[in-house]
Amino acid sequence: MDQNIVLPGQLLSENAENSGSGTYVKDGKVYSLLYGILDNKKKVTVVPFSGKYIPVPKDLVIGTVMEVTPSNWVFDINSPYVGLMHLSEYPARIDPSKMTDFLDVGDSAILQIKDVSMSMKVELTITGRNLKTLNEGRIVEIKSTRVPYIIGKGGSVISMLKKKFNCDIFVGQNGRIWINGKDEDMDYLEKAIKLIVQKSYYCDLNNNNNEILQLFETESSEQTGSEGSDNSQSEEKSFRKNSKNHDTPEDTCRKIDALLDPSHD
Template sequence: MRSGFEKKGNQKVENQLLSNRDLVVPGDALYEGRIRIGDNTYRSQERVCATRIGLVNYNKNMVSVIALEAGFNPLTGDLVVGDVIDIGLGKWIVDIDAATNAALNVPDAIDAPFRTDIDMPSILDIGDTVVAKIVDLDRRRTPILTILGRDLGKVTTGFTIRFTPSKIPRLIGRNGSMVNMILRATGCNIAIGQNGRVLINGRTREQEEMAVSTIQKIEREAHISGLTNRVQEDLRELKEEKR
């Protein structure tokens, strides 16, 4: 028989079937009773269950699952880093690691209407990388991009690494705390795509290596508590080693 529990730390509360951050698999029951359902969950009669492998998260009046491995689900407003893979009539086709390739129309790249005499490869060619924003999803759920705006456009310096999309919030941190810590410590410019591609550009190879090492650590340990303190300590040690 279940009784009420004090809501403190990782302890269970009434109607909560697991402890916060417990590992779950699809079909696991997470909560019994009335509560808002969040990401990667569904309601089955009076219970809320998981749809993905991940960590259960109880937050006020909502239960959700932080997926440990999940693909990119594009949403309007997302910042993405992608590669041009084809050129069509009046648009570029961009691979953003989604189920459907994205479209970048000429007006959203040069802020001018499409004309047949435009030399599109001279603007963006196959193989070019862009930092873009999703401005819309069409009826087929094709992401529509723009590269007009601050910090958007063709990538001319730096390199990209891949990062699990579902763990991007941990890389960014609360109010940008984690990525800002990396920026200050490494001196690199970093653009984080919600699609799991991270653009890194530093003044020196050592700076870039420090940023890559830190980002990879965050991906490996995203599900472990106390991550911020560990990253802070690692950055301090890395800086001392470079002196």
């Protein structure tokens, strides 16, 4: 593994055309800019160990409202730059005076980066697939440079986590992860995420994806086994099934909603 770690200023390639992200070209040779792991597959790139998230158009991120201005929400997107979402980006028509009813300071949402200007003005949107405000679950923050390891090759790690922990997971490119499920499940999932982040410093995940999955599988099963949560998980599942059978079709739920609606009181 050791030969894959590179330091800033290290010579990586004699061919200037190979220069990928995290590198620079000087006198026709490629040098590293960052401290990280070398990826030599297509182009020579360096995956850094740390660093701040820099917004890129079309990225999906999780933002938290810092400020509400008369026409914009100002989001903290875990980056040196703040993100702005204009009123018109919200899927419903909102009166400017009621903006805080929909998203107030401290609320979080899954957002997409619409545009980034030259001076790094970041525009966000909430209209699109999977984009929504977040009212439940938890947000876990990791270093943004570790995000590819949580997602895995073609989302392999993420889908495994979803299956294993019965949780909804959404990974923002800015290093914020939204998880939602039973409290217990979320506790384990948090541990699992931490484990993957730790392992990512030892293993080259691009080559040893399976290896890390296996490592993780064994450790997580030990964890769950030792604390006897297997039982509770299965109980929970059966409970869910029961409730499915007991309960009623969707339209009755709607009727309940109508009943609960305080505007009719």
